[in-house]
Amino acid sequence: MDYFLSVQAFNRIVDTGSFVKAAAQLNVHPNVVTKLVQQLEAHLRVKLLNRTTRRVTLTSEGSLYHERMRRVVDQWLEVEAEISVSQLDPRGKIRVDMGTTIASLIVIPALPAFHARYPSVQVDIGASDRTADLAAEGIDCVIRGGELPDSALVARRLGSLPFVTCATPAYLTAHAPLTEPAQLENEHTLVRYFFSPSGKYNRLAFAKDASQVMVEGTHAVAVNDSNAYLAAGLAGLGVLHTPRFMVQAQLEAGTLVPVLEDWTTPANTLSVVYMPNRHLSVRVRVFVEWLVALFNNHPHVLR
Secondary structure, rough: OHHHHHHHHHHHHHHOOOOOHHHHHHOOOOOHHHHHHHHHHHOOOOOOOOEEEOEEEOOOHHHHHHHHHHHHHHHHHHHHOOOHHHHHOOOOOEEEEOOHHHEEEEEEEHHHHHHHHHHOOOEEEEEEEOOHHHHHOOEEEOOOOOOOOOOOOEEEEEEOOOOOEEHHHHHHOOOOOOOOHHHHHOOOOOOOEEEOOOOOEOOOEEEOOOOOEEOOOOOEEEEEEEHHHHHHHOOOOOEEEEEHHHHHHHHHHHOOOEEEEOOOOOOOOEEEOOOOOOOHHEEEEHHHHHHHHHHOOOOOOOO
C-alpha cells in the first residue's frame, strides 16, 4: 500500500465530498481512490467514511484521523517544498485573521500584487474585530493592535496607526465648539467602541504640552465593529476617535472634520503574530514578509 497516497486520497475525498472529484485532483481513476481508502481502512482497522449514493460523511474515527493527518500531510509537503525548486514557488493555503477595516482598506486592495508574485498561494482572510485563537482555530497568522499578552507567540512589528478625532459638519454645527477633551464628558457625545467579549469601552488619552487627559465620555451608541463605528459617526451620532487611515477618504471629502488637532493621542502599534513553529512554512513566511513591506510603505502607518 502506498500509505502517503492513501492518506492524500482520503483527505481529498473529505475536502471535496466526492470520490470522483478526489480522483480528478489526484489524476487517477475513481476505482483507484476507492481501493486506496479501502486499504487505508484495512490498515487502521477502522471505518473512516460513510458512503451513500448521495454523499460521503466522516465517521467519528475518520473525523479525528482527518484532523490530525491533514496537518501531517501539510508538513510533509512543506518539507519537500523547502528542499526543492518549489522553494521559489510557494503554494498552498494560508489562513489569516485581521480587523475588518485593515482588511478592506489596506491588505485586500494590495493583494493583487501578492498574487502576481505568488500565484500558487491561496489566502483565506478572516475579517473581524474579535481576537482569534491561532492554535484552536488553525490560523497561520493574525494582525493585532496594542500590547500582546501572549508571550508564546512570535510578533513582527508592522508599524503604528496615528489617531484622529473627528465628526460630521452637521454634528459640529449643532454643538458647541470642541476645543478641549474634557468637553467630551458632558457637552459632546462620543461614538463608543467596546471590546468583545469583555464588553469594556475604549478610553481616550489626550496630551498637550504638560497636560494629560483621560476621557470616558458619554455616548448614545456603542458598537464592537469598526465598520459599524464609522457608520455611526457618519450618521452624526457623535464624535469619532479612530485611526486616521479609516477615515482619510471622508476627511478629504469633507464628510468628516478633524477636531482637537492641538492635542496628541498615542498611536496604536500593529504586529503580525504567528505560532512559534521551528520551521515556518514557506507560504506563511513570504506572506509575513509581504505584510511587513506593505505596512512599511503605507502612507498612514508610522514606522
